[in-house]
Amino acid sequence: MDRTLLIALASFSAVTLAGCAAMRTGADEAAIRAKAIDAMKTSFKEKGQAKLDRLNQDETQALCSQYAGKELPKDVAATIEKSNLASIRYPQDGKLVGDWKRGERIAQDGRGFQYSDDPKGPVGANCYACHQLTKQEISFGTMGPSLYNFGKLRGYTDEMRRYAWGKVYNSQAYSACTNMPRFGHAKILNEQQMRDVVALLMDPASPVNQ
Numbered sequence: 001m002d003r004t005l006l007i008a009l010a011s012f013s014a015v016t017l018a019g020c021a022a023m024r025t026g027a028d029e030a031a032i033r034a035k036a037i038d039a040m041k042t043s044f045k046e047k048g049q050a051k052l053d054r055l056n057q058d059e060t061q062a063l064c065s066q067y068a069g070k071e072l073p074k075d076v077a078a079t080i081e082k083s084n085l086a087s088i089r090y091p092q093d094g095k096l097v098g099d100w101k102r103g104e105r106i107a108q109d110g111r112g113f114q115y116s117d118d119p120k121g122p123v124g125a126n127c128y129a130c131h132q133l134t135k136q137e138i139s140f141g142t143m144g145p146s147l148y149n150f151g152k153l154r155g156y157t158d159e160m161r162r163y164a165w166g167k168v169y170n171s172q173a174y175s176a177c178t179n180m181p182r183f184g185h186a187k188i189l190n191e192q193q194m195r196d197v198v199a200l201l202m203d204p205a206s207p208v209n210q
């Protein structure tokens with residue numbers, strides 16, 4: 001089963017689950033959640049690089065599922081952001097900005113993790129699935145805010161370059177339970193790809209900033 005479908009099914013089940021669980025106690029809820037995960041694990045088939053371990057949630061994802069459809073308490077959000085912030089790795093040579101042209105190709109590319117893709121990579125980031133980035137590209141999703149003129153509006157400062165790196169590396173560090181993937185943390189992008197995507201946002205010559 002491809003990854004998109006897996007994710008779609010997983011979120012469908014999570015929503016259904018949250019609906020059913022609305023009237024129940026915490027213990028009931030935990031039992032139902034365990035049963036649903038079990039049902040997913042027994043009904044999904046592994047194919048190629050798409051393994052069932054993709055259904056295993058880390059601590060952040062488990063907490064976010066627990067509060068899906070409910071208001072996320074401030075202290076839980078703070079705990080999630082703190083631990084994700086601590087997980088961000090910056091490059092040893094301090095170089096955060098690569099080549100925006102390669103970054104643009106990565107932002108356009110949504111392939112790499114499907115069962116039918118070459119597991120040796122590279123993997124795309126599919127930023128356009130959720131964000132507007134340039135004026136030229138008129139096909140983009142709107143789940144995330146427009147990033148058009150990101151660097152120009154925020155300023156080409158070291159602080160903003162570090163924020164851009166950190167946000168792409170681990171989005172949960174700045175916004176608990178966001179829908180944005182954690183590109184560095186989840187090893188979707190490697191260090192050079194991270195630099196190239198940061199360049200797309202932060203290089204004054206990038207079409208994002210024209």
Ligand code: HEC
Binds near residue numbers: 167168
């Ligand atoms: C599945 C949807 C999704 C994808 C894919 C995605 N994002 Fe996001 N992104 C979001 C959402 C939703 C937000 C707003 C909530 C938040 O801040 O996390 C966001 C916020 C951001 C922000 C913060 C904007 C601000 O005002 O500070 C940046 C920067 C960003 N995304 C960059 C990227 C880049 C670069 C990529 C590709 C490498 C990407 N995003 C891929 C959903 C996505």
